[in-house]
Amino acid sequence: MKYKSKILNGHIRLIGYVLILIQSICLVLFATAMLGNRYQDDWNTYLTSATNHNFYLNNVSSKKTSQFIDYTSRITRQHHLLILRKDNQNYADDQNNLNIGMIGNSENKNVDFAYLNHNIINQNDVNKLLNDSNQNATLGLGKGSINQIKNIYQFPFSDPVTIYQLGTLIKQSNTINGNYEIVGIHNNAEYNQIIKQISEITGQKQSNLKTPKVGMALENSLAIPILMVAIIVCFLALLSLFLIMFVQSSKRIGTLILLGWSKSEILFKFLSPFLMFNFLCLLILSLLGALIIDYGAFFMTLLQFYIFINIVNIIMTLIAFILSSFVMILIKNIDLIKGKFSKKVLYTFAMSLYVFISIGVVVVSYITDRPMDSIINNQQIARNWSNVSQMNVLSKIENNGDIQSNQLDQNIYNFYKSISDHNGVYIINTSYLSEHWINNMKNAGTYKSLPNRPFWQFDFSPNYAQKVGIKLTADELQAAKQGQRLYLIPDSLSNQDFKADTNFLKEDALLDIGGNDVQTPFLKQKKFKFVKYKFNSDHSFFTWDDSGKNVDSTSQPVIMIATPANMTYVEIGGLYANGLDGYLKFDNQKIMKQNINNNNLKKYNLINDHLQFASVKQYIDGLQKDLMQTLQLFLVVFAILIMLLVILLLIIITVFNTANEKKIAVKKFLGFSFFNLYRLPLIVVALTTLLQLLAVTIMKSRIGFVLILISFIIQILVFISYVNRNQFKQIIKLFKGK
Numbered sequence: 001m002k003y004k005s006k007i008l009n010g011h012i013r014l015i016g017y018v019l020i021l022i023q024s025i026c027l028v029l030f031a032t033a034m035l036g037n038r039y040q041d042d043w044n045t046y047l048t049s050a051t052n053h054n055f056y057l058n059n060v061s062s063k064k065t066s067q068f069i070d071y072t073s074r075i076t077r078q079h080h081l082l083i084l085r086k087d088n089q090n091y092a093d094d095q096n097n098l099n100i101g102m103i104g105n106s107e108n109k110n111v112d113f114a115y116l117n118h119n120i121i122n123q124n125d126v127n128k129l130l131n132d133s134n135q136n137a138t139l140g141l142g143k144g145s146i147n148q149i150k151n152i153y154q155f156p157f158s159d160p161v162t163i164y165q166l167g168t169l170i171k172q173s174n175t176i177n178g179n180y181e182i183v184g185i186h187n188n189a190e191y192n193q194i195i196k197q198i199s200e201i202t203g204q205k206q207s208n209l210k211t212p213k214v215g216m217a218l219e220n221s222l223a224i225p226i227l228m229v230a231i232i233v234c235f236l237a238l239l240s241l242f243l244i245m246f247v248q249s250s251k252r253i254g255t256l257i258l259l260g261w262s263k264s265e266i267l268f269k270f271l272s273p274f275l276m277f278n279f280l281c282l283l284i285l286s287l288l289g290a291l292i293i294d295y296g297a298f299f300m301t302l303l304q305f306y307i308f309i310n311i312v313n314i315i316m317t318l319i320a321f322i323l324s325s326f327v328m329i330l331i332k333n334i335d336l337i338k339g340k341f342s343k344k345v346l347y348t349f350a351m352s353l354y355v356f357i358s359i360g361v362v363v364v365s366y367i368t369d370r371p372m373d374s375i376i377n378n379q380q381i382a383r384n385w386s387n388v389s390q391m392n393v394l395s396k397i398e399n400n401g402d403i404q405s406n407q408l409d410q411n412i413y414n415f416y417k418s419i420s421d422h423n424g425v426y427i428i429n430t431s432y433l434s435e436h437w438i439n440n441m442k443n444a445g446t447y448k449s450l451p452n453r454p455f456w457q458f459d460f461s462p463n464y465a466q467k468v469g470i471k472l473t474a475d476e477l478q479a480a481k482q483g484q485r486l487y488l489i490p491d492s493l494s495n496q497d498f499k500a501d502t503n504f505l506k507e508d509a510l511l512d513i514g515g516n517d518v519q520t521p522f523l524k525q526k527k528f529k530f531v532k533y534k535f536n537s538d539h540s541f542f543t544w545d546d547s548g549k550n551v552d553s554t555s556q557p558v559i560m561i562a563t564p565a566n567m568t569y570v571e572i573g574g575l576y577a578n579g580l581d582g583y584l585k586f587d588n589q590k591i592m593k594q595n596i597n598n599n600n601l602k603k604y605n606l607i608n609d610h611l612q613f614a615s616v617k618q619y620i621d622g623l624q625k626d627l628m629q630t631l632q633l634f635l636v637v638f639a640i641l642i643m644l645l646v647i648l649l650l651i652i653i654t655v656f657n658t659a660n661e662k663k664i665a666v667k668k669f670l671g672f673s674f675f676n677l678y679r680l681p682l683i684v685v686a687l688t689t690l691l692q693l694l695a696v697t698i699m700k701s702r703i704g705f706v707l708i709l710i711s712f713i714i715q716i717l718v719f720i721s722y723v724n725r726n727q728f729k730q731i732i733k734l735f736k737g738k
Contacts, residue, residue: 012245015647017277019241022643023234024281024313028289029636030227031309036157037224039115043098043161046113047084053182053191055209060202065176067201069103069167075194076104082111082183085166087173088159098161101169102130109183115155118297121163125150129163136579139163143546144619146395146579156293157223176202226367229360235316236353237647242324244654245270253328267325271318278317282310351684354652357645358688361711362695365704384542384552385620391426392592394582395614406516408609412575413518415604416584417564419595420461424587427461427562429574430544447511449503452496456543456557459571459583465561469539472561479529483521483565485509488533490556501558502530509568522566533559546580546620576611580619589615642711646718652681653722678723685715 060068072083082104088097106126113120121139128149129139136142140152140162152161170176185191192206199206246253249270256266286306290299419425435454441447460470462477470488472480480486487505489498506528517523540553562571562583574583586592592613601607656678657664667677675682689712696704 012241012248013273015650016238016241016245016274018643019234019238019647020274020277020313020317021281023231023238023316024278024285024310025636026227026230026234027309027313028285028306030224030231031305032289032293033157033223033227035116035305036155039155040098040158042115043113043158044086046086046100047082047111047181047183050110051181051183051185053185055180055182055195055198057177057180057198057202057204058208060176060204062175064202065170068176068198069170071197071201072103072166075197079190080105080107080184082106082109083166083180084183085169085178085180087169087178098159099169099172100161100163101166102126102163103166104130105184106130111183116298116301118301120153121150126163129165132165135165135168137165146614146618153294226364233353233357233360235320238317239320239324240353241647242321246324246328248654250328263329267321267328270325271321274317274321275314278310278314281313282307286310351652354645354649354684355688358692361642361645361708362692362699362704365696365707366699366701369701369703385616388542388544389615389617389620390588391616392586392589392613393580393616393619394576394578394584394611395618396578396612397576397609406518407605408576409518409569409572411605411609413520413564413567413572415600415606416575418600418604420564421463422591422595423463424591425461425595426464426467426585426587427459427571427583428464428544428585429459429571429581429583430557431457432543432545433457447504447507449500449507451504452500455501456541456554458541458557458559459562459574460559461562465559468541469536470533470559476529476531476561480561480563481565483525483563484527484529485522485566486529486531486561488531488559488561490558491532491534492556493532498530498532502528505530505558505560513568517569518567518572520565520567520572522568544580576609580616585616586613589613642714645711646715649681649685649715649719650722652684653678653719656681657723674720674723678719681719685712685719689715 075081076083082102084103085101087099087101106123109123111126112122125139129137132149134147136147137149138147139150141148141160142162142164152163154160164172182191182194185194195206195209198204199209202209253266257263286303286309289306290302293302420427433451433454433456438450438454441450460468462472462480465472476486485505487502489501493501509528510526513523535556537555540555541557543552543554545552571583574581577583586595596611596613598607601609601611664677689708692708692711693705696708
């Protein structure tokens with residue numbers, strides 16, 4: 001009975017448990033990724049089966065946008081149709097957003113979307129979106145929760161989905177080009193008539209409109225192949241471990257056979273603890289996985305699915321055990337007693353797996369660079385937005401006809417003028433004059449003078465300019481408050497670029513000014529003051545860009561210092577513009593409430609306009625994308641690969657120790673150095689790491705270099721700890737046995 005307690009080495013058992021756990025986790029992640037992939041595929045084909053009538057716009061000028069939207073709006077109302085377009089917009093590396101645009105009528109059409117028998121959106125949700133007066137309304141988060149009608153569940157390993165009104169999607173993407181589907185057409189004659197009208201609007205041939213020339217750029221997730229490789233490697237590592245287990249225990253098995261044990265009894269004794277641990281993993285990981293992924297509607301479905309996956313884990317463990325047990329079954333009893341086995345085969349098998357996983361570490365390290373770069377960039381964007389996320393901006397205004405009479409302009413101007421010097425009351429607006437915009441203006445002939453270069457133009461009130469580090473002289477500030485348009489232009493510009501900027505800014509400020517505008521001091525005197533300002537290149541200004549297409553900071557902007565005295569109809573109109581584009585911003589909700597009160601609103605005839613404000617955070621919480629899932633996946637896979645490397649290294653050491661047991665004991669006793677004792681395994685580890693570092697250097701992987709070094713340090717530490725464990729006890733035991 002003494003042998004029963006020692007039949008399985010404690011360290012072998014622990015390593016086996018770790019491998020089984022890793023294999024189980026990989027299987028659960030793999031199953032989740034497969035479900036997420038299928039969920040994504042279902043969204044990509046949403047309503048595709050409901051129609052055979054499509055049209056495809058390619059190389060259509062954006063000038064046709066207004067006419068196209070007007071026509072689609074009219075035709076869908078008249079014929080009770082629904083038109084939709086799907087775009088995959090990449091906002092950041094490694095993460096796409098599936099954006100769907102809709103226009104028309106969803107009644108009597110099956111527009112519901114369900115997954116795993118659970119409803120995600122229904123006809124009522126789509127109706128709300130299509131009929132919402134807020135053109136920025138969305139199903140799904142989009143850019144911010146402020147416009148969200150209903151959340152669309154994002155399954156792990158799938159892309160976020162947002163449904164917009166078609167006009168908003170076109171505006172957001174800056175193009176009407178794409179693949180369109182028409183739901184509700186009853187015959188080909190109706191379809192052909194629509195194609196004919198669209199052909200006349202866009203100038204495209206009817207045959208081209210029926211031929212797909214553009215498509216959605218879909219990227220399959222790397223998670224699935226990576227996890228498949230990890231599962232295969234886990235299985236092979238488990239197989240290797242069981243082989244080592246039988247090799248190490250060969251003498252013990254032979255002794256048990258002499259004592260009357262059958263091989264089947266011995267095999268069951270070896271297998272039972274691993275089998276019990278498998279069942280434990282089944283219970284814990286199935287429940288934990290379902291709770292982490294979704295503790296709501298999908299919980300029971302996921303729980304059943306994960307139980308099935310963990311049963312697969314048990315089967316894989318059994319297969320690995322049975323295959324490795326042939327070492328014991330096929331070896332003669334006498335050889336088992338003597339401890340004879342093929343060391344070369346085990347060496348080759350373990351070393352091959354070690355090299356294979358080492359290559360996997362390099363690949364994962366390289367791939368991790370991309371989500372890591374995105375995370376770093378996202379964190380910078382998040383930090384910039386976090387500095388202004390508590391600010392409050394106008395979210396809604398219900399005018400009572402004052403806009404037509406310009407009375408609202410006067411009221412809002414008078415109101416702002418009264419609070420402009422209050423702490424925390426700011427004018428903030430930013431716009432990017434891109435090269436594309438400059439070329440469009442040049443072609444349109446809107447301006448006589450245009451800048452020679454693209455640049456960011458900011459409008460800041462004096463108090464906000466001071467807050468972000470702009471230093472104005474007393475004369476400059478006085479000039480702005482007296483009605484001069486004060487512009488700060490980078491002193492790094494050439495004289496030619498400076499002159500081009502000033503000519504454009506003058507023309508832009510006076511463009512379309514009329515006699516009915518609110519008469520500010522500037523409009524009476526039309527004076528400008530241009531200052532060559534020395535911007536610190538190390539100091540960047542936040543651009544407030546929420547499009548994801550431009551930089552989030554710049555160090556060389558053109559800044560207009562806006563005061564009530566030097567405003568035009570542009571800034572005054574901007575005071576009651578909604579959202580982030582609005583000029584009026586309050587530092588926080590408390591300051592907003594101090595200034596937006598009934599007394600002030602009544603005083604300036606704004607009480608009936610029902611001004612509503614919201615935090616900036618509500619507009620941009622969809623922009624701060626959560627790429628952590630991607631990064632966490634790669635780090636988990638990397639950690640799994642490192643653990644497998646360490647386990648295989650331990651297997652190699654075990655084979656090495658078993659094969660050279662006597663030689664190592666004697667050398668240890670005689671005082672040989674650690675390197676002399678384990679030269680071969682150490683050379684393998686060092687050479688493999690050197691090749692890994694060379695590979696990531698060639699691939700220019702920054703994070704890869706760090707991860708490989710971490711891997712090397714972990715392996716060496718585990719190596720030293722393992723071989724030094726009870727080494728003197730082993731020597732004494734060996735010599736006592738002799």
